[in-house]
Structure formats: C-alpha cells, structure tokens
Amino acid sequence: MAKPNLHTVAAHAGVSIATVSKVVNGVRYGISEATLERVLASVSELGYRPNRSGRGLRTLRRSIIGMAIVDPSPTFLADPFTTNLVAGLSNYLSDRGFGLLLHGIKPKQVESSFLVKENVVDGLCLMLSGSAQLRRQNTKLFSTLSHPMVVFQDRAADGIPDTCFVNQDDAGGAKALAKLVLARQPKSVLIVIPDIFWPAIELRLEAYWQSMKSAGVAAKIIRCDESDPAAIAHAIEDQIEKAGLPDVIIGANDKIAIVALHSLEERGARVPEDVAVTGFNAFASNDYAGLDLTTARSPAYEMGELGGKLLLERLEGGEFEQREYTLPVGIVPGATV
Amino acid sequence: MAKPNLHTVAAHAGVSIATVSKVVNGVRYGISEATLERVLASVSELGYRPNRSGRGLRTLRRSIIGMAIVDPSPTFLADPFTTNLVAGLSNYLSDRGFGLLLHGIKPKQVESSFLVKENVVDGLCLMLSGSAQLRRQNTKLFSTLSHPMVVFQDRAADGIPDTCFVNQDDAGGAKALAKLVLARQPKSVLIVIPDIFWPAIELRLEAYWQSMKSAGVAAKIIRCDESDPAAIAHAIEDQIEKAGLPDVIIGANDKIAIVALHSLEERGARVPEDVAVTGFNAFASNDYAGLDLTTARSPAYEMGELGGKLLLERLEGGEFEQREYTLPVGIVPGATV
DNA sequence: CTGAAAGCGCTTACAG
DNA sequence: CTGAAAGCGCTTACAG
Numbered sequence: 001m002a003k004p005n006l007h008t009v010a011a012h013a014g015v016s017i018a019t020v021s022k023v024v025n026g027v028r029y030g031i032s033e034a035t036l037e038r039v040l041a042s043v044s045e046l047g048y049r050p051n052r053s054g055r056g057l058r059t060l061r062r063s064i065i066g067m068a069i070v071d072p073s074p075t076f077l078a079d080p081f082t083t084n085l086v087a088g089l090s091n092y093l094s095d096r097g098f099g100l101l102l103h104g105i106k107p108k109q110v111e112s113s114f115l116v117k118e119n120v121v122d123g124l125c126l127m128l129s130g131s132a133q134l135r136r137q138n139t140k141l142f143s144t145l146s147h148p149m150v151v152f153q154d155r156a157a158d159g160i161p162d163t164c165f166v167n168q169d170d171a172g173g174a175k176a177l178a179k180l181v182l183a184r185q186p187k188s189v190l191i192v193i194p195d196i197f198w199p200a201i202e203l204r205l206e207a208y209w210q211s212m213k214s215a216g217v218a219a220k221i222i223r224c225d226e227s228d229p230a231a232i233a234h235a236i237e238d239q240i241e242k243a244g245l246p247d248v249i250i251g252a253n254d255k256i257a258i259v260a261l262h263s264l265e266e267r268g269a270r271v272p273e274d275v276a277v278t279g280f281n282a283f284a285s286n287d288y289a290g291l292d293l294t295t296a297r298s299p300a301y302e303m304g305e306l307g308g309k310l311l312l313e314r315l316e317g318g319e320f321e322q323r324e325y326t327l328p329v330g331i332v333p334g335a336t337v
Numbered sequence: 338m339a340k341p342n343l344h345t346v347a348a349h350a351g352v353s354i355a356t357v358s359k360v361v362n363g364v365r366y367g368i369s370e371a372t373l374e375r376v377l378a379s380v381s382e383l384g385y386r387p388n389r390s391g392r393g394l395r396t397l398r399r400s401i402i403g404m405a406i407v408d409p410s411p412t413f414l415a416d417p418f419t420t421n422l423v424a425g426l427s428n429y430l431s432d433r434g435f436g437l438l439l440h441g442i443k444p445k446q447v448e449s450s451f452l453v454k455e456n457v458v459d460g461l462c463l464m465l466s467g468s469a470q471l472r473r474q475n476t477k478l479f480s481t482l483s484h485p486m487v488v489f490q491d492r493a494a495d496g497i498p499d500t501c502f503v504n505q506d507d508a509g510g511a512k513a514l515a516k517l518v519l520a521r522q523p524k525s526v527l528i529v530i531p532d533i534f535w536p537a538i539e540l541r542l543e544a545y546w547q548s549m550k551s552a553g554v555a556a557k558i559i560r561c562d563e564s565d566p567a568a569i570a571h572a573i574e575d576q577i578e579k580a581g582l583p584d585v586i587i588g589a590n591d592k593i594a595i596v597a598l599h600s601l602e603e604r605g606a607r608v609p610e611d612v613a614v615t616g617f618n619a620f621a622s623n624d625y626a627g628l629d630l631t632t633a634r635s636p637a638y639e640m641g642e643l644g645g646k647l648l649l650e651r652l653e654g655g656e657f658e659q660r661e662y663t664l665p666v667g668i669v670p671g672a673t674v
Numbered sequence: 675c676t677g678a679a680a681g682c683g684c685t686t687a688c689a690g
Numbered sequence: 691c692t693g694a695a696a697g698c699g700c701t702t703a704c705a706g
Contacts (some may be wrong), residue, residue, distance in 0.1 A: 003483065004454065005699055005700085006700065015676075015677085016677040017677085017701095018677055018679095018701080019675090020677080021699095022702095023696090025701080030675055030676080031675070032675060032676090032691085035675080035676080047481065049453075049454060049455050050455050050699085051394075051698090051699050051700075052399075052455055052699095052700095053394040053397075053699070054700035054701090055699075055700050055701075056682090057388075057391055057394050057682045057684085057698090057699075057700070058681080058699080059682080061702070063451075066436075071472050074425075074426050074428055074638070077414070077421075077422060077423060077424045078417070078420060078424075080415070082415075083412070083414040084412060086439070087411060087412050087441065088411075090414075090439050090545075094450070097451050099438045099452075099457065100402075100419055100421070100439050101401070101429055101438055102437050102439045103427065103437070104424065104431065111515040114434050115436075116611075118386050118387050118389055119340065119386040119387060119389060119683095121390045121435060128687095133547060144384065160681085181696075214704045229625050232593060249443060257626050258626060259627070262626075262627040285660050287566045288566045288595050289595060289599075291698090301412065313373070330361070333521075334550065342684085343683065343684065344683085352692075352693085353693040354683090354685095354693085355685080355694080356691090358683095358685060359685090359686095359692095367691055368691070369691060369692090369694080371693080387683085388682090388684075389683095390682080390684085391682075391683025391685090391698095392684050393683095393684085394697090394700085395685045395686085396685070396698080398682085403678080456699095508700080669679075
C-alpha cells in the first residue's frame with residue numbers, strides 16, 4: 001500500500017487537502033473543533049507523514065543544512081574536535097526540525113560533490129583542511145553557490161559574501177598556557193608543531209612565541225609529522241640529543257604532548273619536576289590513558305551549536321549580524337606543569 | 338538575483354525546459370550537438386544547479402539516507418566505532434550522489450524526531466543504545482515508517498519487515514583472542530565487562546566464557562561503569578585484592594583494557610610476563626599513548642560501507658537479498674599477551 | 675469555518 | 691530532434 005498523502009487523508013476525513021494541511025502544520029485558527037479531531041484521527045489512523053519534498057518545493061525551504069568536511073582522509077570524522085563540533089551542530093539543528101547533511105569531501109573532488117553541483121540545502125557549514133591557498137580557493141567555490149555559510153576554524157576573509165566565521169580562541173588559550181608555564185621560570189622551552197600548518201596551529205605558535213619573547217625565555221621550535229607517533233617521538237628525541245633536556249615542552253596539540261610524555265618517561269625524566277609539558281585540545285580518551293595532561297579544552301561542541309544558531313537566524317533574518325565569532329578556550333590545569 | 342531554474346536556462350538557451358532537463362541529466366540521445374552545447378553554455382553561464390526538491394517530488398526519490406543514532410549522550414559521535422561506521426557509510430553514499438542525514442536522538446525522544454514524524458529520506462540506518470527491550474521497541478517504531486532499513490550492531494529479529502542487520506563478528510573476534518590467551522596456559526582469567534549490556538558485549542562474553550570453559554580454565558567475571566576510568570580501576574583493584582593477580586585480564590573493550598594496564602603498572606606487575614591483557618575494538622589513539630595492546634580491530638568503516646551498499650541495492654532491487662551480514666573482526670597481535 | 679485553485683521545480687511519456 | 695503538458699505533494703492567498 002502506497003504512502004498516504006494529503007489527498008488520502010482528506011478523502012478519509014471528508015475534508016479538503018487545504019484543511020488537512022492546516023491541521024498538520026498546527027494552524028489552529030479557523031478550524032472547528034470537530035474537523036480538527038476528525039482530521040487528527042485520520043492522520044493517525046493512516047499513519048500520514050508529510051512529504052518534505054512537497055513542502056520544500058512549495059516553500060523553497062528544505063530544512064536541511066549541509067556540513068562539508070574537506071579532508072584528504074576517508075576517516076574524516078576521526079578527530080575528536082570534528083566529532084564534537086558535528087555533534088553540537090547536529091543536535092542544535094535536530095532540536096529545531098532541521099536535518100544535517102554530512103559530507104566528507106577530498107580536497108580535489110570538491111567541484112564534483114553533489115553539494116556543489118546541486119541545490120540541496122538551505123545553508124552550508126564548512127570545515128577545511130589543506131594549505132591556506134587551497135582552503136581559500138574552496139571557500140570561494142562554495143561561496144558562489146549563494147547559500148548562507150558558516151566556516152569553522154579559518155580566518156575571516158574578504159570577498160566571501162553571506163558568510164560567517166566561527167573560531168576558537170587559539171591565541172587566548174596558548175597565552176594562558178604560556179602563563180602557567182612561565183610561572184615556573186623556565187630557561188629553555190621546546191615548542192613542537194605539526195609540519196602541516198593549520199591556521200589554528202599558526203595562532204597558537206604565534207601566541208607562545210610572543211609570550212616567551214616578552215618573558216625573555218629562549219624558545220626552540222621543531223616540526224614533525226603528527227600523523228605518525230614514531231615520527232613525533234623521533235623529532236623530540238633528536239632535539240633532546242642535540243640540545244639537552246628543555247625545562248618545558250609545549251606540544252601544539254595533545255597527540256604531540258602525549259608522545260612527549262612517553263619519551264620523557266623512557267628517559268627517566270620526571271614530569272613536571274624536570275620537564276613541564278602542555279598540550280592543546282583535550283579529548284576524553286586521555287582520562288583512560290591515566291594521563292593528567294595540562295592542556296586547553298576546545299569549545300568544539302559549542303562552536304557547532306553556535307554555527308547552527310547563526311545559520312538558522314540568518315535564514316530567518318536575511319543576513320548575518322557579525323562577520324566572525326571567537327569562542328573562549330578553557331584551561332585544563334592537569335599535573336604536567 | 339534569484340536562483341536560476343529550468344525555465345531561466347531554457348529561455349537563455351532558446352529551448353524548452355524538457356530539453357534542458359535532458360541535458361542536465363546526461364540524456365544524450367535525441368539531442369543535437371548544437372543544442373547540447375548551447376544548453377551546457379547557458380547552464381554554466383547562469384550557474385544553474387538543479388533543485389533536488391523538484392526532482393525529488395517528481396521522482397518520489399530524494400537521494401537521502403537517514404542515519405539515526407539513538408543515544409542518551411549529546412556527544413553521540415564520541416565513540417570511534419560510531420565515527421568510523423558513519424564515515425564509511427557517508428563516503429559510500431556521497432560517491433553515489435546520495436546524502437547522509439545525520440541525527441542523534443535521545444532514547445525517549447525518538448517519537449518526536451522529524452525523521453519519524455515526516456517523510457524525509459529514502460532509507461534509514463539505525464544504531465541503538467539502551468536495553469534490549471528499548472532497542473527492540475525503537476526498532477519497531479522505525480520499521481512502521483515503511484522505509485527500507487539497515488540496523489547496525491543488533492541481533493536480527495522477526496516481525497521487522499524490510500530490514501537488514503549488519504554486525505561485526507564479536508564472537509569470532511573473542512574466540513580468536515581467547516585462543517591467543519589460552520596458548521599461555523593460564524590458570525586464572527579475569528573478564529571485565531561494562532555494567533550496561535550491549536549485545537556486542539554479550540556475544541564477546543559468551544565466546545570468552547565458552548572458550549575458557551572448554552579449556553578448563555577458571556574465569557571470573559566482574560562488571561564496572563566503563564564511562565568512568567576511576568570506576569574501572571576500582572573494580573579491577575578490588576578484585577585483585579580479594580583474589581590475587583590473575584594470569585590474564587580480558588577487557589570487554591579497549592577502554593577497560595587500558596585502565597587495567599595502568600593498574601598493573603602501578604602494582605609493578607609485568608605485562609605480559611605476569612599478567613596478559615586483551616582489549617576489543619582498537620582505535621588509533623592507542624598508538625599515541627605508546628600502548629601496544631593485544632586487541633581486536635572492528636570493521637566499523639566496512640560495516641558503514643556495506644550498510645550503504647545494501648540500502649542502495651535495496652532501493653534499486655525492491656528487497657534485501659539477505660536478512661543479516663556479519664563482518665570479520667581482525668586481531669591486532671600487540672605485545673600484551 | 676472551509677475549499678478551489680495556482681504554482682513551487684522538476685521528469686517523462688508522448689506527439690509531432 | 692524538440693517541446694507541450696501532466697503531475698509528483700504540498701502551502702497559501704483568496705473567495706465564499
């Protein structure tokens with residue numbers, strides 16, 4: 001038996017489809033009590049569920065937001081930052097009857113994505129990886145689609161209309177961690193960053209660098225392939241061989257910090273007595289590993305919620321009120337500083 | 338300027354909307370070369386993108402698959418098993434022009450979800466948490482929607498039409514781990530499971546229990562709140578105080594195994610010389626923690642892909658070919674057995 | 675309080 | 691090779 005539609009229900013209840021439509025949409029004025037009840041009974045008896053394509057076509061609204069995650073890896077959801085952000089966004093939208101269309105796209109395949117080629121969503125969220133140039137290029141491409149857009153974790157740029165940027169305060173978090181570290185009056189600081197430059201990493205690095213500089217502390221920066229734990233360990237141990245144990249190791253993120261912690265343990269260096277260690281963007285699995293890392297907690301979930309809120313308000317109001325939002329990053333005190 | 342539609346393009350190219358529709362949909366027979374080029378030029382010049390609501394209404398297909406994750410937690414995406422499965426599903430669908438509508442739902446709010454109340458998707462994927470009874474109830478509810486369904490990680494049940502179950506071989510994985518462990522000829526085995534009974538945990542437990550039984554090895558089972566690392570540690574240490582160090586600790590999952598590893602380290606017990614340890618459902622962050630846990634690797638990504646494949650084939654073919662699929666679980670040898 | 679009618683953007687069987 | 695026309699399921703301004 002085919003799915004019931006407005007006509008089926010109308011026939012069953014002995015009213016017009018207009019009346020059924022009103023009842024289904026909760027329009028309660030200008031409907032008699034008797035009609036209301038009869039229609040409601042038919043809806044329930046037939047198991048009628050409004051078809052969103054019909055409504056969408058009529059209203060030119062689909063109640064769907066697209067989330068494009070541009071990432072070379074097929075496991076584009078692996079990062080806890082991403083999953084928390086997506087969860088916040090999805091929950092915010094779901095609570096308001098909006099769906100989230102999730103789409104991981106390889107950087108080179110953006111143009112052939114159905115999100116780009118077809119008109120499927122009311123608004124778009126963007127999270128991009130890759131070089132600044134590639135990110136800018138893809139952001140531009142998406143912006144030609146004339147959908148309202150929210151871009152996460154990227155610097156606000158001109159020439160991208162109807163778009164709002166939502167970031168976490170990486171600089172602020174790094175500054176706060178630097179302050180904690182500097183209270184120990186270190187002589188030497190080792191900063192370990194990934195060899196791929198994310199804008200967030202750039203902001204953290206700059207904040208660390210400035211903080212160390214104004215405190216007159218010598219800071220050394222090294223890079224490593226953060227996707228490979230062995231490569232991180234190798235980079236750190238190399239540097240220690242060359243220059244000796246630093247007073248502080250600042251990891252650009254938790255992955256790096258955790259590897260540093262293990263390297264230090266193997267050397268028999270005490271943390272934080274001999275060497276203090278910090279990370280960035282805490283995630284819960286640290287707890288299971290028995291680590292009590294001093295780090296910064298990302299407001300990823302809240303960023304997702306905010307992105308959803310901004311997009312829905314934009315859809316209501318016709319324009320974004322602000323061009324950029326920056327959410328505070330909390331410090332997780334831990335026991336490694 | 339409003340978004341171009343078929344009429345805009347048709348007027349611009351000087352043809353009918355039927356012709357534009359054919360060109361846009363790649364119908365190449367019965368179209369002259371000259372017309373084809375003219376239409377393509379207009380499409381590109383005007384930046385035309387077909388509106389899916391229109392097509393969806395006409396074809397009664399939306400090219401959208403819903404993924405409902407029923408979970409009490411707002412961070413319903415936190416588990417690596419879930420994210421890998423969703424990534425596999427999403428990628429499979431995206432590559433075929435289908436969108437994935439992601440929806441985390443609290444167990445009590447299933448009925449008010451728009452995925453239930455409205456007709457939005459062509460097919461449904463389900464991942465459920467909670468008691469067997471609650472899961473069965475929600476599966477039933479979704480099955481009344483008369484969408485083809487794929488249910489992940491739940492036992493196939495009767496009375497649920499047009500539904501296919503996709504599972505990983507938890508029993509097989511557990512059996513293989515048990516075999517590894519039994520090669521050490523242990524005298525006593527401690528099995529640590531979560532106090533909430535997932536069907537997967539149940540299957541693993543049964544396989545462990547049977548394996549130990551037929552080998553004549555004494556096995557003790559204890560439960561703990563696996564969402565709290567301290568609670569896991571407490572449960573394990575309690576048991577060790579009471580009954581002494583076992584020869585093997587089998588964690589029902591990696592979280593538990595990792596906590597066990599740390600407890601043993603604090604006691605100065607050597608792994609695997611004094612105590613062997615196994616987990617289940619490996620995830621990559623173990624590598625960063627410097628652990629080399631003996632565990633089983635879940636085919637979560639492949640399960641997602643398979644679910645997408647089954648659903649798309651079902652949409653083509655009219656029915657599922659098989660009622661249930663079970664994907665093999667790989668063993669990660671590690672260094673803790 | 676109720677319903678007839680127009681129309682959202684599209685596809686497709688059919689006539690020419 | 692091309693296009694007129696019907697109709698997918700719905701909402702809404704309007705007439706009664």
